[in-house]
Amino acid sequence: MPELPQVEALRGWLDAQLAGHAIAGVQLTDFSALKTYQPPLAALIGLEINGVGRHGKMIDIDAQGEHLIVHFSRAGWLKWKPEQPAAPARPGKGPLSFRLTLDDGSGFDLTEAGTQRKLAIWVADDPASIEQIASLGPDPLSSEFTFGVFDQIMDDAGRSQIKGVLRDQHRIAGIGNAYSDEILYAAKLSPFMPASNLDGQGRRMLYDQINAVLAEALDRCQGLPPDKLKDDKRQAMKVHGRAGERCEICGSTIAQVNFADSSLQYCPGCQTGGKVLADRRMSKLLR
Incomplete structure (x- = not known):
């Protein structure tokens, strides 16, 4: 997508x-x-x-x-x-x-x-x-997407899993499955961490990585014609779509969680303290 x-x-x-x-x-x-x-x-x-x-x-x-x-x-x-x-x-x-x-x-x-x-x-x-x-939430590329706005989004999210908060278009517009994986990887956060578990420093780090990851991606693909944009997205991913490959930071094997009609990828070494999250089609996730 x-x-x-x-x-x-x-x-x-x-x-x-x-x-x-x-x-x-x-x-x-x-x-x-x-x-x-x-x-x-x-x-x-x-x-x-x-x-x-x-x-x-x-x-x-x-x-x-x-x-x-x-x-x-x-x-x-x-x-x-x-x-x-x-x-x-x-x-x-x-x-x-x-x-x-x-x-x-x-x-x-x-x-x-x-x-x-x-x-x-x-x-x-x-x-x-x-x-x-x-019904769209604020756009991360807009000047309206301040840390104060993001802080309120996290307050409102309560115990919602942070991956879902990033993907919810009513909360933040434009981020989907791939870039939520990339942002959480850059911030070294588990996709299933409840939003309420992030303290002020953690929220600031996540906010900064939203801006950094999206800005880097936009800078890389700006000016490309439509037939080049999808390939650029796939090639630039560091964790999304790379299950089974080695993490370029810690060397761990990038893992995957499958759902009924989608999947997410993450690095156990960087994001979950070495824990592997269970396949959601088969059993409850491991926290």
Whole structure:
């Protein structure tokens, strides 16, 4: 799933490609992806694009006050095309969900791998009218994400596990499974530590690592085209997706906890005092 650094890098790249161009055509091929009916998709045709914004992990294309908003979910992504095909795409064929064509013939396709079909598209006059945006927590790249704000988030989280707090889009916008693993690894914290167990010094360390890990990732991928962003994310991970490999800091074997439909990775040597956390599909976790 693309997360805040990749989506922010994509936002900047798209802004440079789209701003000043008019939308010449739109085509929806996966009808389940469109979550709104007013304004209709056709209302975008002919409008000039002012720029591209972001809300958490969602892209917001502003076309003269009408907003085309995209959430890629787990398996969606954007494919840029210098020249879009003249023939319309066939609905229900392949991974294509949506196509946008600009006035110069270029444009992008939204695609989604797999069968779950969770990619979401909205058209709205006001992004705040979309519940998924209105309910977002503060953005870690925003000046509003101060330590005082984060401290209150941790107070409100109580005994919620810290991994879940970082991933909760209502608490903090933009961090997903991969970067929560990376942040906790950098902070040397167990993913299952209750938020209330962190003292002031621990909270400050975690806050600093949120900023540092996301800033490093964004600095690395900013300016990359869409087809390079996913590979950059995978290659740069130090613990996420690296179960069975050796930790570059302590030499321990990176371990994994599996859930019904996802998994997390961590270093027992750096994060859990050498303890291995149990597979959540099989038994209770070891603390």
